[in-house]
Amino acid sequence: MSSPTAAAPSVHDAGFAGFRGLELVRGEGPWVFDATGRRYLDATSMYGVALLGHSHPALTEALAHQAATLMSCFSSYANDRRNALLNRLAELLEPLDRFFLCNSGTEAVEAALKLARLATGRPGVVSFSRGFHGRTFGSASATVRGTQRDQLAPLLEGFRQVRPGDHAALAAELRRGDVGLVLTEVVQGEGGVYPLDGDDLRAVQQAAREAGALFAVDEVQTGVGRTGRWFGYRHHDLDPDFVTLAKGLGGGVPIGAVAFRSSLGRWPAGTHGSTFGGNPLACAAALATLDVVTREGLVEVAARRGERLRQRLRAGCGDRVREVRGVGLMLGLDLEGASATTQRRLQDRGFLVLGAGPRTLRLLPPLITPEAELDRLADAIIDVVTEPVDEAHTAPAATHPGTAEQQA
Numbered sequence: 001m002s003s004p005t006a007a008a009p010s011v012h013d014a015g016f017a018g019f020r021g022l023e024l025v026r027g028e029g030p031w032v033f034d035a036t037g038r039r040y041l042d043a044t045s046m047y048g049v050a051l052l053g054h055s056h057p058a059l060t061e062a063l064a065h066q067a068a069t070l071m072s073c074f075s076s077y078a079n080d081r082r083n084a085l086l087n088r089l090a091e092l093l094e095p096l097d098r099f100f101l102c103n104s105g106t107e108a109v110e111a112a113l114k115l116a117r118l119a120t121g122r123p124g125v126v127s128f129s130r131g132f133h134g135r136t137f138g139s140a141s142a143t144v145r146g147t148q149r150d151q152l153a154p155l156l157e158g159f160r161q162v163r164p165g166d167h168a169a170l171a172a173e174l175r176r177g178d179v180g181l182v183l184t185e186v187v188q189g190e191g192g193v194y195p196l197d198g199d200d201l202r203a204v205q206q207a208a209r210e211a212g213a214l215f216a217v218d219e220v221q222t223g224v225g226r227t228g229r230w231f232g233y234r235h236h237d238l239d240p241d242f243v244t245l246a247k248g249l250g251g252g253v254p255i256g257a258v259a260f261r262s263s264l265g266r267w268p269a270g271t272h273g274s275t276f277g278g279n280p281l282a283c284a285a286a287l288a289t290l291d292v293v294t295r296e297g298l299v300e301v302a303a304r305r306g307e308r309l310r311q312r313l314r315a316g317c318g319d320r321v322r323e324v325r326g327v328g329l330m331l332g333l334d335l336e337g338a339s340a341t342t343q344r345r346l347q348d349r350g351f352l353v354l355g356a357g358p359r360t361l362r363l364l365p366p367l368i369t370p371e372a373e374l375d376r377l378a379d380a381i382i383d384v385v386t387e388p389v390d391e392a393h394t395a396p397a398a399t400h401p402g403t404a405e406q407q408a
């Protein structure tokens with residue numbers, strides 16, 4: 001069977017083969033199937049989106065029904081599905097009660113950047129090293145470092161990064177008086193699955209407030225139950241001004257959202273919008289996803305199964321893994337060797353996993369993954385990391401395109 005080859009850009013020519021060397025044609029529950037019919041446990045949720053696994057009956061039924069009812073409805077018209085979703089989001093995210101619906105994570109971040117500037121009149125943005133917020137120019141300006149920054153220059157002015165936990169550096173940036181937004185993840189996903197310290201996060205929120213800046217939590221990867229709470233910031237009693245969501249929100253259907261307080265006001269006419277944002281099909285998918293997560297208690301399931309998986313990996317990998325960290329069903333393992341090698345060997349055994357930097361393995365299994373399958377995943381990882389490796393004879397990197405520069 002084929003193996004991942006060198007990381008390729010996610011720009012597709014006709015006949016693009018995918019740098020993981022697999023053509024996936026079908027999904028069912030936590031599994032995906034390649035063109036030969038071989039089954040893989042998708043411990044990536046397809047990069048964090050398929051929270052309910054693949055082809056969940058409630059999601060496919062909601063989509064089929066909505067597709068047959070009304071797919072398109074521009075936001076100059078009200079829509080029943082959109083309003084139902086906005087009501088549900090307002091319940092879940094209280095006291096945040098106003099939303100902008102879009103189609104991806106980077107768009108949700110862009111909306112927060114723009115609204116923070118409009119609300120505060122300040123162009124400055126502080127984010128954190130190792131953070132990841134997207135690939136469009138605003139979110140990339142809050143993300144990229146080093147050579148990638150030079151390659152893309154000029155990025156947006158006024159964007160600065162400080163190290164998580166470096167309160168003096170943050171204070172120095174805030175003293176400049178131009179910062180309108182401080183933007184952080186709660187668990188830095190792409191940057192290596194680093195849960196940030198709760199005391200540090202509360203101090204960041206407070207420092208931002210005292211300096212007259214707004215505080216945004218990017219929950220694109222951590223939101224909707226992934227970490228064993230509805231939203232990652234709930235682990236730390238934070239009270240953000242903005243929460244960005246995407247990935248798992250639609251259970252696999254593209255949708256993004258930024259939540260904020262109505263006291264921040266409305267978009268002045270013409271300052272923002274999206275043709276597809278809030279379309280009924282995506283809203284129906286998000287509603288069905290939130291429904292299943294609630295009905296099946298998947299937030300608690302993620303907490304419980306994530307803890308069991310972490311314990312098994314810690315016990316079984318021993319000192320062959322430097323660290324197993326994470327929250328809920330969002331785990332990172334710091335390996336001794338290249339993450340790409342381990343990814344390839346797990347793929348060969350029927351398990352899809354992710355990288356998050358050159359030596360970190362990242363696990364984001366669907367929240368519906370049965371405990372027995374997570375145990376099989378843990379056993380396979382323990383087997384692979386404890387058996388001898390001949391790195392000279394393994395395929396090169398299979399990293400998430402665009403994340404190579406995210407390491408601090």
Ligand SMILES: Cc1ncc(COP(=O)(O)O)c(C=O)c1O
Nearest residue numbers: 104105106132133134218220221
């Ligand atoms: C925390 C975070 N923010 C933003 C993004 C960008 O999301 P998208 O790829 O949907 O634009 C990602 C994607 O990995 C992410 O993890």
